[in-house]
Amino acid sequence: MNLLRIVLVILSFILLGAHFSRHNAPALVxxxxxxxxxxxxxxxxxxxxxQLALLLGTFEWIRSLxxxxxxRQAAGQPWIRLIAILGSVALFTVISLLxxxxxxxxxxxxxxxxxxTLSTVTFILTAIVLGIVHLQxxxxxxxxxxxxxxxxxxxxxxxxxxxxxxxDKIYITETSRQWRLRLWLGxxxxxxxxxxxxxxxxxxxxxxxxxxxxxxxxxxxxxxYRGTGFFMPILFGVTVLLAGPAWCSYxxxxxxWDNLAAQNSTRPQKMPGWAGKLRLGILVGVIVISLVLxxxxxxxxxxxxxxxxxxxxxxxxxxxxxxxxxxMTHCITxxxxxxxxxxxxxxxxxxxxxxxxxxxxxxxxxxxxxxALSFDDIQKKRPGPTCTLCGDCITSCKGNWIHYxxxxxxxxxxxxxxLSLIIMLHAVFLGLARI
Numbered sequence: 001m002n003l004l005r006i007v008l009v010i011l012s013f014i015l016l017g018a019h020f021s022r023h024n025a026p027a028l029v030x031x032x033x034x035x036x037x038x039x040x041x042x043x044x045x046x047x048x049x050x051q052l053a054l055l056l057g058t059f060e061w062i063r064s065l066x067x068x069x070x071x072r073q074a075a076g077q078p079w080i081r082l083i084a085i086l087g088s089v090a091l092f093t094v095i096s097l098l099x100x101x102x103x104x105x106x107x108x109x110x111x112x113x114x115x116x117t118l119s120t121v122t123f124i125l126t127a128i129v130l131g132i133v134h135l136q137x138x139x140x141x142x143x144x145x146x147x148x149x150x151x152x153x154x155x156x157x158x159x160x161x162x163x164x165x166x167x168d169k170i171y172i173t174e175t176s177r178q179w180r181l182r183l184w185l186g187x188x189x190x191x192x193x194x195x196x197x198x199x200x201x202x203x204x205x206x207x208x209x210x211x212x213x214x215x216x217x218x219x220x221x222x223x224x225y226r227g228t229g230f231f232m233p234i235l236f237g238v239t240v241l242l243a244g245p246a247w248c249s250y251x252x253x254x255x256x257w258d259n260l261a262a263q264n265s266t267r268p269q270k271m272p273g274w275a276g277k278l279r280l281g282i283l284v285g286v287i288v289i290s291l292v293l294x295x296x297x298x299x300x301x302x303x304x305x306x307x308x309x310x311x312x313x314x315x316x317x318x319x320x321x322x323x324x325x326x327x328m329t330h331c332i333t334x335x336x337x338x339x340x341x342x343x344x345x346x347x348x349x350x351x352x353x354x355x356x357x358x359x360x361x362x363x364x365x366x367x368x369x370x371x372a373l374s375f376d377d378i379q380k381k382r383p384g385p386t387c388t389l390c391g392d393c394i395t396s397c398k399g400n401w402i403h404y405x406x407x408x409x410x411x412x413x414x415x416x417x418x419l420s421l422i423i424m425l426h427a428v429f430l431g432l433a434r435i
Contacts, residue, residue, distance in 0.1 A: 008096035009050065010036045015089055016057045019064070027153035032057075034157075045119035045164055047100075052124075054097040061090035115168045118416050123164035125424040130156040130431055141432050143194075146204045155431065163427035167419055176395040177367065180250070181259065183423075187430050188256035194434050207434040213304070215311040216254055216337040217286050224290035225303055236337070237344060243422050244348035245341040248331060249370075249390035250422050251429050254314070255338075258330040261318040262369045265326030271371045275333040276385070283336035328369045332386045342385055350389055350418055353411075354381040355401040364393035364402060389418070 017032035035053050038046045065086040072079040133141055134152050145152030170179040195214060198206040223230045239247050248255050262268070293303050314330050321329040331338050358381060365373045372387035383393070394402045394415070403411035404418050 002102075005096075005099040005102060006036075006039065008092075009039075009054065009100050012054060012057065012093045012096040015092070016060070019060070025150070025153075027151045027157075030151075030154050031157050038161075043119070043168070044116035045123070045168065048116060048120040049123060049161075049164070051097060051100065052120075054093055054100070058090055058093045058097070061086055061093060065090065115171050118171060118420055119164040119168045122167045122420045122423050122427075123160045125420065126163040126427045127156055127160040129424065129428050130159060133428075133432065141207070143204070143431075159427045159431045162430075163423050166427070167423040170423065171416075171419060173395050177392045180390065180392070181256075183426060184250055184256045185260065187251070187426060187433075188253045190430060191253040191433055198434075205434065213307050213311065214253060215307055215314075216252060216335055217282075217310060218307060219337055220340065221286045221290040221307070224287060225294050227294060236340075239425060240341050240344045241347055243418070243425060244350045244389045245338075245345035245387065246350075246389040246418075246422050248338050248341050249388040250426055251433075252331075252337075253433070254335070255328065255331050258318045258322050258328045259369055261322040262326050262328045264323040267366060268326035268369055268371070270374055271325070271327055271329070271333060275371075279333050279336065279339045282334060283339050286336050326369070327371050332371055338386075338388075341388070345389075349406055350414070351405040352383050352387055352389060352391075352393065353403055353405045354378065354383075355403075356381060357399065358397075358401040359399065361398075363396045363398065367392045367396045391415075391418075 013032045013035050017029045020026075020028035020032065031053075035050055039050065065083065068082055068086070069079045072082060130142070131153075134145065134156060140146050140149075140152060142152045142155050144155035166179070166183055170176050170183070172179075192214070194205040219232045219236055223233055236247065239251065243250075249259075289306065292298075293306075314334055317330045317334055358378065360375075360378050362375065362378060365375065365378065369392075370384075370386045370388055370390070372384040373393055374384060377384045389404070391404070394404065400411075404414040405411070406414035406417055409417065
């Protein structure tokens with residue numbers, strides 16, 4: 001009986017695939033063919049996606065039915081048989097959905113139900129955001145759409161599945177830190193690989209077809225120098241307002257390498273007290289120099305030379321200082337956008353809290369690479385100003401005395417909301433972030 005229910009689901013998707021093939025929507029055809037295959041993974045959130053797709057498929061049959069009936073009525077053609085055929089197909093899809101929801105079948109195919117809602121919501125959010133970009137922005141932002149027109153929805157589907165799968169992995173406390181570092185480094189590798197392909201002549205891998213330097217400071221300095229092109233500062237600001245300074249620990253294409261360098265030392269050392277003032281000075285310097293270059297009418301070659309020198313010095317900090325100190329020196333003393341993220345992040349609703357029951361064992365101190373949990377910070381029961389909400393401290397605390405805080409939500413729900421939001425942003429950036 002369970003096999004029959006699954007067969008009905010497969011047939012429903014085959015019919016939907018044939019429908020989209022007739023309407024020249026190849027990406028949707030492939031999605032319909034791939035959805036039943038996902039049942040092999042036996043995850044409850046996958047089951048939820050299957051059910052949602054069947055529901056949307058039912059609406060699509062009804063929409064097509066109403067549209068075709070109106071066309072036939074306007075042309076004076078018979079339409080009763082059309083209602084019987086498409087109505088039967090819509091009913092068949094509904095029946096397959098209802099039978100698929102059978103409790104015994106769901107228990108048999110759903111091995112990991114704990115994160116089902118979290119993964120389902122993250123999948124839907126990712127698909128919605130990327131879908132809006134795909135429909136509203138021209139030229140196409142999605143790489144698949146650039147190389148294979150009309151297949152953009154297939155990339156959106158893949159990225160949404162990736163987001164659902166990744167949030168399922170990172171939610172597990174014991175391995176959360178490892179997965180965060182993997183997804184962060186993976187994003188950076190994809191980012192720079194696309195940049196490399198753009199440099200050697202494949203212009204479709206560049207966002208606008210024009211090359212820009214991949215230096216975070218230029219997110220601010222570039223638009224100030226040019227007087228135009230404020231898309232990146234706006235995107236940066238919106239992201240930080242949504243997820244706080246987690247931009248630095250999940251989405252920054254440079255920070256991932258600074259973190260990799262800092263992992264060379266198992267015991268992070270405290271940065272000197274003047275480090276914060278240095279970063280403030282660098283932020284002011286970037287703004288002032290950008291304005292001087294702009295209004296003095298100096299050559300763009302000079303501006304590029306200064307930017308390259310700034311970036312190379314930052315790389316030197318990672319290689320020689322972050323590796324030695326076990327602290328992300330580039331991010332917390334040199335990068336001006338990190339300071340902006342910390343400042344602007346105060347407007348975000350997300351926070352890291354330490355409970356009064358904390359025993360000050362300092363386990364969190366040894367995993368924090370942002371110098372945000374010194375012994376003084378732990379005694380004060382709050383992270384320092386360089387905290388990026390990475391969450392490594394939360395997963396290191398054996399007593400569960402460190403947690404995310406969001407309005408009146410309990411710690412568990414706050415963490416779920418944060419992870420869903422930041423993984424959605426990660427998947428969106430993975431699909432869209434290019435130079």
